[in-house]
Amino acid sequence: MRSAFLVENLCSGIQFPDHTIAANEEASDHEVERLADGRRSVLNYWTPTTVNQVANVTVTCDRVRAADMLALDRGHTLAGKALTLQVSDDGSTYETLVSVTLPDVSGPGDLDDDLGVVTEEGAWLKRFPLVAALYWRLEIAAVASYVPQIVGLWIGKHWSPIRIADTPWDEDGQEAVGEMVESSTGWMGSDQWTPRRSGSLAFRLDTSEEYDQARYHILGHYARRRPMWIVPDVSQAERALLAIRPQERLAFPYERDWWRLRRGSIVYLEHEPLLP
Numbered sequence: 001m002r003s004a005f006l007v008e009n010l011c012s013g014i015q016f017p018d019h020t021i022a023a024n025e026e027a028s029d030h031e032v033e034r035l036a037d038g039r040r041s042v043l044n045y046w047t048p049t050t051v052n053q054v055a056n057v058t059v060t061c062d063r064v065r066a067a068d069m070l071a072l073d074r075g076h077t078l079a080g081k082a083l084t085l086q087v088s089d090d091g092s093t094y095e096t097l098v099s100v101t102l103p104d105v106s107g108p109g110d111l112d113d114d115l116g117v118v119t120e121e122g123a124w125l126k127r128f129p130l131v132a133a134l135y136w137r138l139e140i141a142a143v144a145s146y147v148p149q150i151v152g153l154w155i156g157k158h159w160s161p162i163r164i165a166d167t168p169w170d171e172d173g174q175e176a177v178g179e180m181v182e183s184s185t186g187w188m189g190s191d192q193w194t195p196r197r198s199g200s201l202a203f204r205l206d207t208s209e210e211y212d213q214a215r216y217h218i219l220g221h222y223a224r225r226r227p228m229w230i231v232p233d234v235s236q237a238e239r240a241l242l243a244i245r246p247q248e249r250l251a252f253p254y255e256r257d258w259w260r261l262r263r264g265s266i267v268y269l270e271h272e273p274l275l276p
Helices: 032-036 208-224 234-239
Strands: 004-006 020-023 055-072 082-088 095-101 124-140 153-156 174-177 180-182 188-190 194-205 228-231 241-244 261-270
Touching: 004 055, 004 208, 020 032, 032 153, 095 124, 124 153, 194 208, 208 228, 208 261, 228 234, 228 261
Parallel strands: none
Antiparallel strands: 004 228, 020 055, 055 124, 055 153, 082 095, 082 124, 174 194, 180 188, 194 261, 228 241, 241 261
């Protein structure tokens, strides 16, 4: 069993302020910059304006960057629609990396499946072989009487630790978010409660290279409270969640009882959980 984490996002102007993201069209109040702002509201999305027209989003990097994972957050309208992920070194000649028609519904699946995986809350994830390029473009096929909407887009390099997490392992652990009051007679009342997944994944890092990856992805990006996709088991990628860092300590210290190698935990809270 292997886990996967995606926090790096070439589309993010916060992570990569020298990158440029542009779209062939953008509607008023639904500009392309909304694609990577970390908000999950169904009202916060990018959309073009012309129906029955190919739509595309292009990221121009400040230098050649590598990526191997693609994610669309829940709230997109691409179910059953065809899209491609393309790369270029000169901005004019593009090569297709991913070409897929998104599944209509969620179902059990592997992160490497040809069609990707729709998560239980409606996001879509897809891993592909590592490629480096200067230009990255997501293209959505034209459909009659239709313009696409995308709430969140991630294109980046993920981290997949060699060693599975230490036990206890509880990828479905959750807490209740809401307020509750109790009367003097013991009756309890509450407003609407929202289940929010939360927990801690403990890892052992076998090599210094493993720590370099953890240092970049977890301590470099996730620690700054940048949303991160957590796939506890890549063979059950439909259970993935988008998480943010709580206030607890993050560290990967050396451990005396682990042959002087590093061990640490990734604590997480589900980011803006879906309302019941």
